[in-house]
Amino acid sequence: MNVATVILAAGQGTRMRSKLPKILHPLRGQPMIDYTVNLAMQLSSQPPVLVVGHGAKLVHNQVGECVRYVLQETRLGTGHALLQAQELLQGRSEAVFVLYGDMPLLTPPTCSRVIESFSQATPTPAIAMLTLTIPEGASSMGFGRVERDAQGRVTGVVEEFQATPEQLRLRELNCGIYCFRADWLWERLPKLPISSKGEYLLTDMVEVAAREGEPIIAVPVDDPDDVLGINDRILLSQAEKILQRRINIELMRGGVTLIDPDTTYVDVGVQVAPDTIIYPNTHLLGDTSIEDDCMIGPNVVLRNTTVGPRCRIVASVLEEASLGADVTVGPFGHLRTDARLDNGVHMGNFGEVKNSYLGPGTKMGHFSYVGDATLGARVNIGAGTVTCNFDGQRKHATIIGDDVFVGSGTMLRAPVVVGAGAKIGAGSVVTHDVPANGLVYGSPARLHGLARPDEVDAQPDDAVSLEERAAGEQGK
Numbered sequence: 001m002n003v004a005t006v007i008l009a010a011g012q013g014t015r016m017r018s019k020l021p022k023i024l025h026p027l028r029g030q031p032m033i034d035y036t037v038n039l040a041m042q043l044s045s046q047p048p049v050l051v052v053g054h055g056a057k058l059v060h061n062q063v064g065e066c067v068r069y070v071l072q073e074t075r076l077g078t079g080h081a082l083l084q085a086q087e088l089l090q091g092r093s094e095a096v097f098v099l100y101g102d103m104p105l106l107t108p109p110t111c112s113r114v115i116e117s118f119s120q121a122t123p124t125p126a127i128a129m130l131t132l133t134i135p136e137g138a139s140s141m142g143f144g145r146v147e148r149d150a151q152g153r154v155t156g157v158v159e160e161f162q163a164t165p166e167q168l169r170l171r172e173l174n175c176g177i178y179c180f181r182a183d184w185l186w187e188r189l190p191k192l193p194i195s196s197k198g199e200y201l202l203t204d205m206v207e208v209a210a211r212e213g214e215p216i217i218a219v220p221v222d223d224p225d226d227v228l229g230i231n232d233r234i235l236l237s238q239a240e241k242i243l244q245r246r247i248n249i250e251l252m253r254g255g256v257t258l259i260d261p262d263t264t265y266v267d268v269g270v271q272v273a274p275d276t277i278i279y280p281n282t283h284l285l286g287d288t289s290i291e292d293d294c295m296i297g298p299n300v301v302l303r304n305t306t307v308g309p310r311c312r313i314v315a316s317v318l319e320e321a322s323l324g325a326d327v328t329v330g331p332f333g334h335l336r337t338d339a340r341l342d343n344g345v346h347m348g349n350f351g352e353v354k355n356s357y358l359g360p361g362t363k364m365g366h367f368s369y370v371g372d373a374t375l376g377a378r379v380n381i382g383a384g385t386v387t388c389n390f391d392g393q394r395k396h397a398t399i400i401g402d403d404v405f406v407g408s409g410t411m412l413r414a415p416v417v418v419g420a421g422a423k424i425g426a427g428s429v430v431t432h433d434v435p436a437n438g439l440v441y442g443s444p445a446r447l448h449g450l451a452r453p454d455e456v457d458a459q460p461d462d463a464v465s466l467e468e469r470a471a472g473e474q475g476k
Helices: 032-043 056-063 079-084 107-120 182-191 204-211 235-253 466-474
Strands: 003-009 049-052 068-070 097-101 127-133 144-148 155-158 172-181 217-220 264-266 282-285 300-303 317-319 339-340 352-354 357-359 369-371 371-377 385-386 398-400 412-414 416-418 439-441
Touching: 003 032, 003 079, 003 217, 032 056, 032 097, 032 107, 049 056, 056 068, 079 144, 079 182, 107 217, 107 416, 127 204, 144 235, 155 204, 172 182, 172 204, 182 204, 204 217, 217 317, 339 352, 339 466, 352 357, 385 398, 412 416
Parallel strands: 003 049, 003 097, 049 068, 127 217, 264 282, 282 300, 300 317, 339 357, 352 369, 357 371, 369 385, 371 398, 385 412, 398 416
Antiparallel strands: 097 172, 127 172, 144 155, 144 172
C-alpha cells in the first residue's frame, strides 16, 4: 500500500520555557524531531512531509533535505496543520499516516500495526487510530477520550478540555496517531468546524467518519511509553529515562555487561561490542564505539571516541579521541580532540593529551601534558613532562622518535625533534633538537657524549618543515 507520512511539528512549545523550538531539544544525544523523522522514513518509501511553524529555519537546518517541508504560518490547530500538506500529497497516496514531532518514543512495530490494521481491513476504513486504555486513576497524559456506542463502535473523540466529568471517567484514550484513507481525508479536512478554542482539531475527523457510517479501527498500543508526548522539561526527563532503559536493555541483550544500568548513560547510535564491561556512572556520548573485552568506568565520559579491544579506562574524560588495542587510561586522564593512542599505550593518572599521536607501547607517566606532538613506539614519558607547544601566538609541534626515554619533570620547548633512542635526564628543559641516541640533561639541556659542543646549541634547520620532520620520524 502506498502510504504518505506527515509529521506535525509547528508548535512553539511554550511550556518548555526556551528560545529553542521544542522539537529541537536533545534526547539521548539527538534532537527529538530526529526520532520521528527516522521513524517516518521506515514507514514509507516516500519522503516524509514535515509541517513546520515556530523556528522553521532552525528545524530545517537540523533536519536537512530528507523531508519535504510545508509551513503553517498561522497555527490554528492540528487539523489546520495537516491541511497544509494537502496540496503536496492529494492524489499521490492511498493512505496518510500522521505523526507528531514531540512524540519521540514511538516505535516502528507500533506504527506498523496501525498501518497493517488499516490496509488489511475490509472495507477499507476511513481511519485507523492508536488508542491507550489506562487503569482507573492513572494519568491521562492530556489525551482525549474515545467514545463508543452500545455496539462498541468508535463514535468520536472528546478533548480533555471539552470533556464532561462523565467523559473524563472514560479510560480509553486517543493517542493522536492516525492512518487516514487519503481520498476521504482530503475531501473532508477542509470542511472541519472550528472548536471552542478557535482551532481546527484533527480529533473531530473521528466524529465526521462515525457520522457518515465509515469504518473506524482502534488499534491498542502495547507499551504506554510509546505515546509519551513531550510538553515540558519534566516529560523530557521522563523520556530520557525511558529511552535510556531501552538502549541499555539492547546493549545487555547484545552481550555487554552493565554493572548498574541505572547509572549508565548511553546515547542513541553508540556501539559497544560483546564482553565489554561498563561500570557505574559512565557516559557514552555521540559517535562513540567500543570494541570487545574492554573495561570502561567507573566515572568515565567518552564523547565521539573510538576504543579498540581490551582497553581499560577508569575515571577519565575522552573527547574526539581514538584508542588502539590494549590501551590503559587513567584514573583522571583527559584525552582531547585528535588524541590518538596506538596499541599498548599506557597513560597514567592526571595525564592530558591533545592533537597528538602516541606510538605502540609508549608509556606516559602521571601529571604529564602532551600536545601537538608525534611520539614513536616504546617512548617513556616521565611524570610531570610537558610539551610546551604554545608561544602565545602559535602552536608548535614536538616530534619524538622510537625508544626515547624522557625523564620526569622535563620541559620540551616546541618546535623540537628528539631522535630515536635518545635519553633526556629528569628536570631538563629541552630547547633544541636532540640527535638519535643522544643523552641530554640540564636547564637548558646540553648534549653529553655524542655530538660536538658546537652542535648542542645549533638551532633546527628552518629549511626543513616540522611536517617533513614528523613524516621522517614516523617513517623510521
